[in-house]
Amino acid sequence: xxxxxxxxxxxxxxxxxxxxxxxxxxxxxxxxxxxxxxxxxxxxxxxxxxxxxxxxxxxxxxxxxxxxxxxxxxxxxxxxxxxxxxxxxxxxxxxxxxxxxxxxxxxxxxxxxxxxxxxxxxxxxxxxxxxxxxxxxxxxxxxxxxxxxxxxxxxxxxxxxxxxxxxxxxxxxxxxxxxxxxxxxxxxxxxxxxxxxxxxxxxxxxx
Amino acid sequence: xxxxxxxxxxxxxxxxxxxxxxxxxxxxxxxxxxxxxxxxxxxxxxxxxxxxxxxxxxxxxxxxxxxxxxxxxxxxxxxxxxxxxxxxxxxxxxxxxxxxxxxxxxxxxxxxxxxxxxxxxxxxxxxxxxxxxxxxxxxxxxxxxxxxxxxxxxxxxxxxxxxxxxxxxxxxxxxxxxxxxxxxxxxxxxxxxxxxxxxxxxxxxxxxxxxxxxxxxxxxxxxxxxxxxxxxxxxxxx
Numbered sequence: 001x002x003x004x005x006x007x008x009x010x011x012x013x014x015x016x017x018x019x020x021x022x023x024x025x026x027x028x029x030x031x032x033x034x035x036x037x038x039x040x041x042x043x044x045x046x047x048x049x050x051x052x053x054x055x056x057x058x059x060x061x062x063x064x065x066x067x068x069x070x071x072x073x074x075x076x077x078x079x080x081x082x083x084x085x086x087x088x089x090x091x092x093x094x095x096x097x098x099x100x101x102x103x104x105x106x107x108x109x110x111x112x113x114x115x116x117x118x119x120x121x122x123x124x125x126x127x128x129x130x131x132x133x134x135x136x137x138x139x140x141x142x143x144x145x146x147x148x149x150x151x152x153x154x155x156x157x158x159x160x161x162x163x164x165x166x167x168x169x170x171x172x173x174x175x176x177x178x179x180x181x182x183x184x185x186x187x188x189x190x191x192x193x194x195x196x197x198x199x200x201x202x203x204x205x206x207x
Numbered sequence: 208x209x210x211x212x213x214x215x216x217x218x219x220x221x222x223x224x225x226x227x228x229x230x231x232x233x234x235x236x237x238x239x240x241x242x243x244x245x246x247x248x249x250x251x252x253x254x255x256x257x258x259x260x261x262x263x264x265x266x267x268x269x270x271x272x273x274x275x276x277x278x279x280x281x282x283x284x285x286x287x288x289x290x291x292x293x294x295x296x297x298x299x300x301x302x303x304x305x306x307x308x309x310x311x312x313x314x315x316x317x318x319x320x321x322x323x324x325x326x327x328x329x330x331x332x333x334x335x336x337x338x339x340x341x342x343x344x345x346x347x348x349x350x351x352x353x354x355x356x357x358x359x360x361x362x363x364x365x366x367x368x369x370x371x372x373x374x375x376x377x378x379x380x381x382x383x384x385x386x387x388x389x390x391x392x393x394x395x396x397x398x399x400x401x402x403x404x405x406x407x408x409x410x411x412x413x414x415x416x417x418x419x420x421x422x423x424x425x426x427x428x429x430x431x432x433x434x435x436x437x438x439x440x441x442x443x444x445x
Contacts, residue, residue: 051309054445077311085302089234091241096234103230104310104317106223 004029004185005050005154009059012045019045020207021058029153029183030201032176034194037207043189044084046207047158050187051081063154077106080152082160086143090132094123094142097131101146109149121145122168136163144168147175155179157188169195227312228320235324245293250332253286257340268345275344276354276405280398283333283358284365288387290329291369294321295377295440304377308444314437322370322433330362346405353408360421361401367425367432368393374439397424 004027011021019042027033035043048054050061052068052075061068068075088097098114109117118127121141126134134142140163147155155176161169173196176186180200188194196202239246260278261271298304298321307317337358341351372390376382404417 053305053308073311073313076309079309081305081309083302083305085300085305087302087306089238089301089303091238092234096237100230100234101306103223103226104306104312106227106311108223108226 004064005033005187006062007050007059008062010046010049010056010061011058012042012049012054013057014042014045018057023059023205023207025203025205027185027187027203028201029185030180031185031203032180032194032196032200033185033187033203033205035187035189035205035207036191037189041207043207044158047081047083047156047187047189051079051156052076053081078151078153079156080105080147080150080154081156081158082143082146083158086139088131088134088139088142091130093128094118094131094134094145095127097142098145098149101143102149105146105150105152107150113149117145117149118142120148120171122171137165137168140164141168144172144175147179153184155184155186155188157186159189159191161190161192161194224312224316227310228316231307231317231320232324235321236328239324239328246290246328246332249286249290249329250336252289253282253333254336254340256282256285258343261343271344272346272409275341275346276350276402276409278344279337279340279354280358280361280402280405283330283337283362284391284394284398286333287330287362287365287369288390290325291366291373291390292383292386294325294370294373296373296382299377299444304440305444308441314440315433318370318374318436318440319429319433322366322436325370326363326366330366334358334362346409350405350408353414354405356418357401357404357414357421360418360425361397364397364421364425364428365394367428368397370436371432371439374436374443377440377443397421400424 007023007025010023012019025033035046037043045054049056052072055069063075066075087101095114095118098118102109102114115127118124121144123138123141123145126138131139131142144160160172164172177196177200180186257279260274264270264274295304298307308314310317334355338351338355341354346354369390372386375389376386379385400417400420404414407417408414
């Protein structure tokens with residue numbers, strides 16, 4: 001099958017330090033790429049490079065054969081990136097944050113759909129609380145609630161399991177599995193082994 | 208795979224851009240409404256700075272009338288600098304700026320949405336209270352009206368130019384001072400023609416030329432400033 005995502009001879013230089021070089025990987029629909037490495041190995045840099053936020057020092061990232069830095073708008077239509085920060089506005093409620101994030105991503109869920117997504121994320125009854133009153137784990141849940149709403153093929157998640165309790169971890173694993181089963185792609189970084197069922201195609205990449 | 212790709216191909220792109228524009232615009236206005244202390248501080252700063260001049264100079268009407276337009280304009284310039292620092296800094300800190308960069312909507316459009324909301328919540332308020340402040344300088348009704356219109360044309364221009372500076376300095380330490388150093392020189396033409404319009408009106412001359420120049424600069428900035436700011440943001444976030 002034609003690989004949807006391809007990293008070709010990638011190199012990353014931050015400041016004067018070379019983080020990695022000669023990195024190659026391909027990912028086909030339905031596959032998960034797990035990036036692992038020590039702190040400071042360049043996991044986040046790699047994910048940002050993958051999204052086109054960071055220009056590679058060398059090499060290129062190809063999405064369906066196109067360089068992601070060149071065909072930016074078409075690529076972003078198919079991408080959801082969740083970074084270290086939850087990307088929530090403290091003054092807005094989770095519901096408002098979700099609506100804005102989804103519209104920025106190119107979808108417009110109606111109110112009922114957005115509420116349902118938040119309820120699934122375990123934030124039922126807290127939709128209208130200003131996000132600054134949410135705990136770390138709840139903020140992460142509010143950010144992750146966006147995943148099932150989007151139409152993106154590629155999910156890029158930076159440490160998605162951080163601060164999540166066991167119930168939320170199971171919920172997220174379920175989301176990832178059903179996304180992969182529908183032919184989506186997932187790239188994530190995680191320090192722990194990801195407890196997905198065995199029939200999920202996992203590709204490991206150690207930095 | 209098929210299910211997802213089919214859904215993708217049916218997404219209308221044009222309406223998506225407009226929805227994203229609206230979403231960012233409304234979000235920023237809503238935040239400005241919920242953080243009234245922040246929104247109001249630039250306004251209070253403007254009023255106080257303008258009020259200090261008559262107190263310092265003394266009640267000499269001729270002198271005040273000469274100084275009035277320039278003082279109000281310089282104060283408006285400084286007040287808008289004050290509010291500009293947060294234009295992209297908050298978004299950068301909480302990660303929403305990255306999400307804007309990764310939106311399928313062109314970044315320049317989103318920058319324009321942010322700048323428009325920013326102007327409504329800061330510049331427009333300055334414009335609205337300016338006739339009241341003009342009273343302190345014994346500016347007549349006509350001159351106060353010209354001041355109002357020149358600020359109405361000029362403050363969006365300040366916000367647009369400021370957006371470039373704010374984008375260039377996002378994420379830097381001591382961004383506030385650097386921002387002023389970058390943007391204030393760029394604003395000099397706006398100040399000259401803005402305050403010049405009121406001076407011309409006081410001298411009994413026509414103000415059409417000043418308005419036209421301010422309007423032309425505004426149109427040019429509307430086109431170019433969002434593009435420049437978007438490019439600056441992409442560089443700043445690398």
